[in-house]
Amino acid sequence: xxxxxxxxxxxxxxxxxxxxxxxxxxxxxxxxxxxxxxxxxxxxxxxxxxxxxxxxxxxx
Amino acid sequence: xxxxxxxxxxxxxxxxxxxxxxxxxxxxxxxxxxxxxxxxxxxxxxxxxxxxxxxxxxxxxxxxxxxxxxxxxxxxxxxxxxxxxxxxxxxxxxxxxxxxxxxxxxxxxxxxxxxxxxxxxxxxxxxxxxxxxxxxxxxxxxxxxxxxxxxxxxxxxxxxxxxxxxxxxxxxxxxxxxxxxxxxxxxxxxxxxxxxxxxxxxxxxxxxxxxxxxxxxxxxxxxxxxxxxxxxxxxxxxxxxxxxxxxxxxxxxxxxxxxxxxxxxxxxxxxxxxxxxxxxxxxxxxxxxxxxxxxxxxxxxxxxxxxxxxxxxxxxxxxxxxxxxxxxxxxxxxxxxxxxxxxxxxxxxxxxxxxxxxxxxxxxxxxxxxxxxxxxxxxxxxxxxxxxxxxxxxxxxxxxxxxxxxxxxxxxxxxxxxxxxxxxxxxxxxxxxxxxxxxxxxxxxxxxxxxxxxxxxxxxxxxxxxxxxxxxxxxxxxxxxxxxxxxxxxxxxxxxxxxxxxxxxxxxxxxxxxxxxxxxxxxxxxxxxxxxxxxxxxxxxxxxxxxxxxxxxxxxxxxxxxxxxxxxxxxxxxxxxxxxxxxxxxxxxxxxxxxxxxxxxxxxxxxxxxxxxxxxxxxxxxxxxxxxxxxxxxxxxxxxxxxxxxxxxxxxxxxxxxxxxxxxxxxxxxxxxxxxxxxxxxxxxxxxxxxxxxxxxxxxxxxxxxxxxxxxxxxxxxxxxxxxxxxxxxxxx
Numbered sequence: 001x002x003x004x005x006x007x008x009x010x011x012x013x014x015x016x017x018x019x020x021x022x023x024x025x026x027x028x029x030x031x032x033x034x035x036x037x038x039x040x041x042x043x044x045x046x047x048x049x050x051x052x053x054x055x056x057x058x059x060x
Numbered sequence: 061x062x063x064x065x066x067x068x069x070x071x072x073x074x075x076x077x078x079x080x081x082x083x084x085x086x087x088x089x090x091x092x093x094x095x096x097x098x099x100x101x102x103x104x105x106x107x108x109x110x111x112x113x114x115x116x117x118x119x120x121x122x123x124x125x126x127x128x129x130x131x132x133x134x135x136x137x138x139x140x141x142x143x144x145x146x147x148x149x150x151x152x153x154x155x156x157x158x159x160x161x162x163x164x165x166x167x168x169x170x171x172x173x174x175x176x177x178x179x180x181x182x183x184x185x186x187x188x189x190x191x192x193x194x195x196x197x198x199x200x201x202x203x204x205x206x207x208x209x210x211x212x213x214x215x216x217x218x219x220x221x222x223x224x225x226x227x228x229x230x231x232x233x234x235x236x237x238x239x240x241x242x243x244x245x246x247x248x249x250x251x252x253x254x255x256x257x258x259x260x261x262x263x264x265x266x267x268x269x270x271x272x273x274x275x276x277x278x279x280x281x282x283x284x285x286x287x288x289x290x291x292x293x294x295x296x297x298x299x300x301x302x303x304x305x306x307x308x309x310x311x312x313x314x315x316x317x318x319x320x321x322x323x324x325x326x327x328x329x330x331x332x333x334x335x336x337x338x339x340x341x342x343x344x345x346x347x348x349x350x351x352x353x354x355x356x357x358x359x360x361x362x363x364x365x366x367x368x369x370x371x372x373x374x375x376x377x378x379x380x381x382x383x384x385x386x387x388x389x390x391x392x393x394x395x396x397x398x399x400x401x402x403x404x405x406x407x408x409x410x411x412x413x414x415x416x417x418x419x420x421x422x423x424x425x426x427x428x429x430x431x432x433x434x435x436x437x438x439x440x441x442x443x444x445x446x447x448x449x450x451x452x453x454x455x456x457x458x459x460x461x462x463x464x465x466x467x468x469x470x471x472x473x474x475x476x477x478x479x480x481x482x483x484x485x486x487x488x489x490x491x492x493x494x495x496x497x498x499x500x501x502x503x504x505x506x507x508x509x510x511x512x513x514x515x516x517x518x519x520x521x522x523x524x525x526x527x528x529x530x531x532x533x534x535x536x537x538x539x540x541x542x543x544x545x546x547x548x549x550x551x552x553x554x555x556x557x558x559x560x561x562x563x564x565x566x567x568x569x570x571x572x573x574x575x576x577x578x579x580x581x582x583x584x585x586x587x588x589x590x591x592x593x594x595x596x597x598x599x600x601x602x603x604x605x606x607x608x609x610x611x612x613x614x615x616x617x618x619x620x621x622x623x624x625x626x627x628x629x630x631x632x633x634x635x636x637x638x639x640x641x642x643x644x645x646x647x648x649x650x651x652x653x654x655x656x657x658x659x660x661x662x663x664x665x666x667x668x669x670x671x672x673x674x675x676x677x678x679x680x681x682x683x684x685x686x687x688x689x690x691x692x693x694x695x696x697x698x699x700x701x702x703x704x705x706x707x708x709x710x711x712x713x714x715x716x717x718x719x720x721x722x723x724x725x726x727x728x729x730x731x732x733x734x735x736x737x738x739x740x741x742x743x744x745x746x747x748x749x750x751x752x753x754x755x756x757x758x759x760x761x762x763x764x765x766x767x768x769x770x771x772x773x774x775x776x777x778x779x780x781x782x783x784x785x786x787x788x789x790x791x792x793x
Contacts, residue, residue, distance in 0.1 A: 004196075008203065011176070011179060012176060012203070012207075015172055015175065015176040015179075016172075018172055019168065019169065019172040022168045022172065023165065023168060026161065026164060026165060026168065031161075031164060032113060032115070033112075033113040033114055033115045033116070034115060035114040035115045036094060036112060036113060036114030036115060039090060039091035039094060039114060040091065040094070042091065043091040043094070043095055
């Protein structure tokens, strides 16, 4: 059962990492436009994409 | 005179030489549109960001401060084929969006905590029936506590706040039993863990919050989304006024930037966007949006004009007035306030359910404790069993029962062209048993149409349509539209207040007043036939023709009225228009009950009369004169073309030309209410099964978790049925 000393903290750390990841994605505005995100994923890339900063949708 | 467009009101300064503007865009629906708009706008020099939000149908733009005029973006979008207009977030919308984000954050925290606590609980459940050491179990319980307590403290905030607000004002809502259940569950689990007991309910408490937050978030997101759509529609109406910025210089500014005392120009064919008094000019105005009266009113120096009036023939200069006491608008606003106050007393189904629910649950838990003590159990065991009753009855499915149905039903309504303004509108709409329609703009279309098109030779009609393109007069615009004219005639001359004339192949043609075209005899003849129609005459050489123009009924009005009647709903017309006009419409639609020439106060009186008789009234109207009665009715609906005030007051807004969305909304609402009730019964039924187990002390955390998720999933699946209604398929497009 000594293995728990490694596994339990590891599991908790992974869970925490998931939560932090979710909060980050929320904060960077990735849930503001779910419909658009769905379409962007399948948009054609053959035309040269315009220069676009990798920022969140414009918020003041 | 030179016209400029001034959008500086909407531009935000981001600092560091960057400017920002939000535009509402019409017709963006796919990836292609998105790429086209973003590329098209990014190609403009100095633009640093152009990003489409497809959910809200908006574009966010940022550019380097300098020579770039925001009007350029709108022109560019128009070139690309999209109508756009700057957009200012109403503060209500910003609050809703912030609340929505907060709920999602809470949901994230609760969901991750649930997953981790579950990961610890499952080994305990299986270990309890096999070989787990008590020390290991305690360790897992303590770990669960470390995760669950802070998570509940954070993710429970929406519930704690709402319950506290209710308790402070002496009420009980659904959140009170939720909070009591969660807090007691956590407290008991801590004590039990401390005493090395076998069962702890950390998992149940945090899972309950997760499920409930799903319901809350869905509810909030629906509200946020309708508000965003409503905001876009308001922005795309592009209410501007032409303001004098110098003696002879005018600028097109958004209505929000107009102040009392400003001087604005009102050209023929324009709708007035402000309240004011005419200081110069002579014209006729159409006040049908305000009073329901379709006859034109003469306007000259000193005539008061209201927002929503349509200027017909001449150019007017209007001095903007502050809304003074005793004006039509002030009077309507006062009636509106009274009516809205009365309606806020409506109690939602969920509130009624929780008012019954909370006392029953708490009494059951208290009786369980007492019962076990009397039966000889220790206080400790009795209290643990009592708390188990509270946990198992915690209204998890109950909290999901209504928001899930509402979300699904509002999505379905949205697809059939109905927007919800009020959260409880679905419930109230489902109860409607008497519909009162306004005539002008509601049963009829707001635009004019040519009624005698069949009597006029096709070549004449086409020529008249081309000539009509050169006129600003709304009646002429209707002729141009009916003729589907595209290319205006060269050299057409407009004579203000008279009509337009041009020379084609050496023959003079004229379109305008009957006198202008020498067609008085035809006009008199037509006036006898159809007294309500407006006429416009056309002359080619020596031949004269007369176009009879009026507001036509919505294409499917008769079918929809019949549909409502088939569903056992009584239909009635209350209109501010003349008797002849209302009688004709009522006859065409098969409506027996109608009244003409009614004032806003009369409309309210009629609604109150029906209310006293216990009838649930739905009001459908568009005019500003309808706004108070929209507020007074049990539930109300407005077309999207309605006056601002009415649209803001109505519970539902419908899009498009047909009346079909009204019927669709009724069908969806009835189905939704049925499902809400069914869901409540499902939730109650689950309690009936689970509570005896809890009272007898047989409930373990495993059973609590299984029962809770099982009933929640059942309720959510049932809610999905709100997507479809039986019966005829209706479309608004």
